[in-house]
Amino acid sequence: MTAPLLEVSDLDVIYPGGRGRKPFHALKKVSLEIRPGETVGLVGESGSGKTTLGRAVLGLAPVSSGAITFDGNDISHLTRRERRAVARDIQVVFQDPYSSLNPSMTIEQILAEPLTANGVDSKAARAKVKDLLDKVRLPADAAGRLPKEFSGGQRQRIAIARALALDPRLIVADEAVSALDLSTQARVLDLFVEIQEATGVAYLFVTHDLAVVRHVSHRVAVLYRGEIVEQGNADQVTKRPEHPYTQRLFMAAPVPDPDLQEQRRAERLRLHEQQREQAEQAGAGGM
Numbered sequence: 001m002t003a004p005l006l007e008v009s010d011l012d013v014i015y016p017g018g019r020g021r022k023p024f025h026a027l028k029k030v031s032l033e034i035r036p037g038e039t040v041g042l043v044g045e046s047g048s049g050k051t052t053l054g055r056a057v058l059g060l061a062p063v064s065s066g067a068i069t070f071d072g073n074d075i076s077h078l079t080r081r082e083r084r085a086v087a088r089d090i091q092v093v094f095q096d097p098y099s100s101l102n103p104s105m106t107i108e109q110i111l112a113e114p115l116t117a118n119g120v121d122s123k124a125a126r127a128k129v130k131d132l133l134d135k136v137r138l139p140a141d142a143a144g145r146l147p148k149e150f151s152g153g154q155r156q157r158i159a160i161a162r163a164l165a166l167d168p169r170l171i172v173a174d175e176a177v178s179a180l181d182l183s184t185q186a187r188v189l190d191l192f193v194e195i196q197e198a199t200g201v202a203y204l205f206v207t208h209d210l211a212v213v214r215h216v217s218h219r220v221a222v223l224y225r226g227e228i229v230e231q232g233n234a235d236q237v238t239k240r241p242e243h244p245y246t247q248r249l250f251m252a253a254p255v256p257d258p259d260l261q262e263q264r265r266a267e268r269l270r271l272h273e274q275q276r277e278q279a280e281q282a283g284a285g286g287m
């Protein structure tokens, strides 16, 4: 079996208190592994600690104890300089495609920025920008335009292209499709999968949306109040969850497939009709 690319072991994150706020223990003894080219979906309801775990991997949350290793090296307590070296390999795509792109920069400037900051000359950067636009299925003439000229889905493609600029090995996707409508979501998710197949990048896919997690994940980890209560193969966790919390979480999930949704709606209506008829009959019998 391949060695893990990312290994989180017994991780505790405690946000310090202050200004009348008590310290908050956001992650408790969290352990998780991601192998090269793998997608691990991280699910859990709001406040369970999903974003905190993504941020800890990116070096943005306070690690109180435990370890995060990337490619065998502990990255949980890096200096700024050391972090910069790792940052090439671990990139992020955030939820909001409207605020994450600088509105006054052209797409070419946005995509070239991480390249030139890492010593790529401007000619090579221009060529790479073309290649990145192609990877995310945007036309080459997108380069000269501004973010405001693009739809939410297209902006998210630009954000993905920017994350890919330095050929990372891991991308933390934090609710990366949550702001998009359903059909755009599906297309952007397909793009994530396509890019993974082409480049071998691994994803930590943070999402509250179980349909999303089913769509992209090889494995799934379920967070509940800062603890991982279940993790395993995506099929097994999403179809036959063992932990009662996961069972409740998946039972309550909306269904993304419109046909299935319609079928369930029709079933509910039929049941409702049946109950109404039974109630009417019972009422009539009583008269």
Ligand SMILES: Nc1ncnc2c1ncn2[C@@H]1O[C@H](COP(=O)(O)OP(=O)(O)OP(=O)(O)O)[C@@H](O)[C@H]1O
Residues within 6 Å of the ligand: 015, 016, 024, 026, 044, 045, 046, 047, 048, 049, 050, 051, 052, 053, 208
């Ligand atoms: N900087 C911080 N200081 C103190 N507490 C924080 C901080 N950031 C997050 N928290 C708390 O940590 C807990 C976990 O937050 P986190 O954002 O990781 O959850 P989440 O599962 O991603 O939820 P959501 O889906 O709502 O973003 C929450 O109770 C939150 O209030």
